[in-house]
Amino acid sequence: MVFRPLTLALALALSGCAVPAATGPQPSYAAYFSPGGGCTAQIVDAIRAAQRSILVQAYSFTSEPIAQALLEATRRGVEVSIIVDKSQLKERYTVADDLMQQGILVLVDSAHAIAHDKVMVIDGDTVLTGSFNFTRSAEERNAENLLVAKDRALANRYASNWQAHRRHAKPYATVWP
């Protein structure tokens, strides 16, 4: 019996055979806006869904719910690594202290005027980034944006940049005042 291509595709579909896509899942994107747009909730949800690794770049980092979600991720075996700006060493309050003391790798990047990135790369396939600092002010008082990109190629770009900063960043514990 000779199948025409369309008939074959239909037969495969009807028989439940999946033809694997050569390029993996289709990228998808979502945007969120502060105040009151649920940025923190989106970040916490993404952290809770992490299975293997979370790379973080933070400028100001004072958000308790985000810090708590990262701690919980560590406790279930997710590898969490954080680079913060040097301003965190002088800030009156930062969650970097707690996260370091709880055993998470926290590094300080002092190589720039400011390390202004606000990025999370989750499981090597999802990027969260935007103007949104990991702070309560960013959630409640500021106009901010957060992009959640499920895009492996983009995630690779951000992970490479994270590694480039990691090479000159120093462990928070060694520069902690």
Ligand SMILES: [Zn+2]
């Ligand atoms: Zn750097």
